[in-house]
Amino acid sequence: MRRGIVIGDTGDLKVQVVRNAVGVIVQGLVVGENDCDCVQLIVESNKGEFKEYPVLGVGEQYLKSVGRVSEMRADITTQLELDGYKADVQVTDTGKLVIDVE
Secondary structure (H helix, E strand, C coil): CCEEECECCCCCECEEEEECCCCCEEEEECEEECHHHHHHHHHHCCCCCCCCCCCCCCCCCCCCCCCCHHHHHHHHHHHHHHCCCCEEEEECCCCCEEEEEC
């Protein structure tokens, strides 16, 4: 389980502003478990979008592709392993992507 800055439902950083007695902001960004956020960012991001890790990401390359399910599963598993996750990637009969990480 990793801890870090949490991303909100809209894809922006989750912010909860806390002010002290004189109104100065003393806290803002929410820190918590962010495994789901990290996995989602890796799967949704295209290669080259992470400046420090230009080969990290899966992106849109498998959208509207036919017969590439095993290739997509292998690519997602590899990309998550590069970030230190052990993942079980499955695609349901309805085409839903299910990722279980440790």
